[in-house]
Amino acid sequence: MTVSTAPDLARETRTHELSAPDVPWVLIVWNDPVNLMSYVSYVFQTYFAYSEAKAAELMMQVHTNGRSAVAHGGKEKMEADAAAMHGYGLWATVQKDDMNTGS
């Protein structure tokens, strides 16, 4: 990703986060050098209703680690989320959660 703007990390808002650790599928968003960091943040905030801070954290994971597990859930839900990410132009895949996908 390119072009960074400093996220306002101090401002914590409602987070909508699935916390169940044992759900079987995971949605991975992969880094690519074209998508803007601001745009990835916007997608995470609006599509997943993540807070600005949470969206920034996941976006930085994508940027620095090359990928991030941005959502967990059932296979069909993860596939629907992946299709939505493709609609936005983000590079996303689904896979079984093998506990090895956190970053």
Next chain:
Amino acid sequence: MAKAFKYGRKGITGQLEQAERDLLRNLFADIIDMLEPASAAHADPLAALIGLDMDVSVPTDPALKRLLPDVVKAVDPASTAMALEFRQLTERSLREDKIGALRAADLDLDSDKMVLNDEQAKHWAMALNDVRLVLGERLSIRGEADADRIHQLQDWSQADDVDSYLALVYNFVSWLQEGLVQAMLLGLKDRGRARG
């Protein structure tokens, strides 16, 4: 170059010069051409209704494949089959959604001063992103170093071959999208504040 998109009391406003609008129209039309499905919607009304398309295959053009990626890493026969099955179920509607966003943005270009609601702004961000994905692929932007190299080109007098011209167009569209998304993020922040 003036700031094209701004966030203010009226929401997101945009202002583009005639030459910029013409360039964007051409780019949107090019991407729509790429995305138009090769075959008409399925003759079976139920299949057409759910967007099922048994004729799809993985795009051979890497730029088109970037717009329509596999849903799983296709590393073995099982994952390759799963990716294809997902493509049969979803690729047609993905193409249609992308074409819809590009057409919507194109319509907004009819006026030189734009006022965009949330939905229109989202369509614009998606349309500009798809343009950039295709240009990025044509320019072989594979990593941050490539992106930095392309970003160096800012002067239109340097456009002396197809690649440098494409790089300048890519930088223009990137600048446009960055400004738009910053305006959209300001809008989100404002609404977050209003909600308390």
